Amino acid sequence: MAYERGLQERCIELLERLRLPYRFGTDELIDAVAALRGKPIDLVAMEPPPPGVVVHGQLHQFEDLDVIMYEPATYQLHQLHSVSHEVGHLLFEHPDDPSLRAVAQEEARSQGRDPSKIIRVSGRTGYSSIQEVEAETLASLIRQRMYRSRLLPPPQPSGSAERWEAAFTRPIKERRR
Template sequence: MSRLARRHAALLRDLPLPVPFDVHALCEQVAARRGRPIRLLPMSGLTGVCGLWIATDHTDLIFHESETTPPHREHIILHELAHVLCDHHPAAGQALLPGLDPAMVRRVLGRAGYSSAEEREAELLASLIRQRATADHTLTGRLRTALDGNGCG
C-alpha cells in the first residue's frame, strides 16, 4: 500500500461520519475534534476558485461557491475540509487575499494556493469521504430493511 493510501486509510478510519451523512455535521465533528470552530461561508463569484480555506488563530473558515448545485457545493466543502484534515499549507496566501491582515491569518488555501500534490490529495480524500458516506448509508439501509423484515424493528 502506498504512503498516500495508508495516510488516507488512517484519516478515514479516525473520521466518524454522521449517519445519515451531512457535510455540515461532519464539519462540526471535525471542529470539535480539533478544538476550533469551522465556519462554512457561502459566496458567489469566487474568482478563479470554487472554495477557499482560511485558518485564523482561532477559527477555520471554509468559503464555498454558493451558485452551484448542492452535490457540487458539498464536494467543494469536502475538498476544503480535506485540506484541513491533511494539514496542508498554502503556497501563496497573501497573494490570494491581499486585503486581509497577515497577523490574523495563519493559513490561506485556495485552488491557486497549494501544490499539485496537495490538490490531488485533497481531491482524492474528498471523494473517499463521499464514497464511504454512501457505503455507510447503503449498509445502514440494508440493516434496517433486514431488521424490519425479521420483525425485530
C-alpha cells in the same frame, strides 16, 4: 501506483480519526473535524473571484477559527465536494498558498474578520500539486462514505429500523478484479 495505495491508506486513517457515524452529512463532518482540531469551522459562500481567477473553494485558517468557503453559483453536489476538499487540506495540514493571500485578506475584511490573523490559506484552483491530489482523494473518500449509507445497509445494524433495512436490502455483488 504505490503512492496512490499509500495515499488511500493515509486518507482512510484520517477518516477513522473523525469517528463519523455510519450515516453522516456535511454538518456531522464539519463538527467532527472541528472537534478533532479543537476550534470551530464556519462554512461561507464566497464572493466571485477576480476576473481570470478560478477558485472553487478556499480555506482560511485563523488562530481561533477555520473558514471553509465554497462557490455558491454552482450545483449543490459540487459545493459539498469543495467543502470536503477543503477539509482534506485541514486534515493533511497542508502549507500556506501565498498566491491566494491577497484574495483571502479581502474576503476576511468583507466578513468583518481581521485579515492579519490569517495563519494559512489554500484554495482549489487545479489538481497539479501533491497537496491538491491529497485533498481531492480525501474528498472523494469522504463523499463516498456519505453516499454509501444511502446505498448499502449498515454493516452492524443498531436499532430496529437499521436491522429491518439490512434484512431487506439485496447485497451488491462485488466485481472480480
